[in-house]
Amino acid sequence: QLQLVEYGGGLVQPGGSLRLSCVADSSLNYYAIGWFRQAPGKEREGVSCISSSGGSTYFADSMKGRFTISRDNNKNTVWLQMNSLKPEDSAVYYCSASTLEELCRRPPDARPWPYWGQGTQVTVSS
Numbered sequence: 051q052l053q054l055v056e057y058g059g060g061l062v063q064p065g066g067s068l069r070l071s072c073v074a075d076s077s078l079n080y081y082a083i084g085w086f087r088q089a090p091g092k093e094r095e096g097v098s099c100i101s102s103s104g105g106s107t108y109f110a111d112s113m114k115g116r117f118t119i120s121r122d123n124n125k126n127t128v129w130l131q132m133n134s135l136k137p138e139d140s141a142v143y144y145c146s147a148s149t150l151e152e153l154c155r156r157p158p159d160a161r162p163w164p165y166w167g168q169g170t171q172v173t174v175s176s
Contacts (some may be wrong), residue, residue: 052076052165056145061157067133068149070174072145074126078102082154083121083128084163087141087172096157097143098130108156135174142169 072083085097098119099108116135121128128145132165146163148154153162162175 052081052147054145054147054165054167056143056167056170059143059172061173061175062135063176064136064174065104066135066174068129069170070130070132070143070145070170072128072130072167076125076148077123078121078127078128078147079123080149081147081165082149082151083119084146084148084160085119085128085130086144086146086158086160086163087139088144089141092141095142097158099154099156099158100128101151101154102149105125106154108158110157114143122144123163123170132172134170137174140172140174142164144169145170 053075084099088094100119103123118131145167147165
């Protein structure tokens with residue numbers, strides 16, 4: 051069973067930045083990785099996705115141009131760099147992994163993804 055852990059959440063002011071990490075306990079070489087978020091009272095929504103090779107990336111429209119996603123399979127790690135943060139970005143952020151590359155869509159649908167971390171809280175507030 052693949053284990054994922056998210057790091058890097060916290061409290062930031064609007065316009066600030068955070069860098070989230072998703073670390074696996076084993077190789078991610080054959081996994082597409084998605085980032086998702088869920089705010090209170092809302093459904094889990096897709097944020098970004100990166101293919102297993104890193105060759106393809108996708109972002110939800112509201113995040114495009116502000117967020118970037120990257121990976122280092124040698125470190126079993128995927129990062130989500132979040133810039134120009136807005137209060138509406140506040141949510142618990144989760145990473146997920148799937149061997150099905152076709153799940154990596156714009157934006158990715160959270161429902162089919164099988165492996166999840168526990169999430170990290172991001173709060174954007176003055």
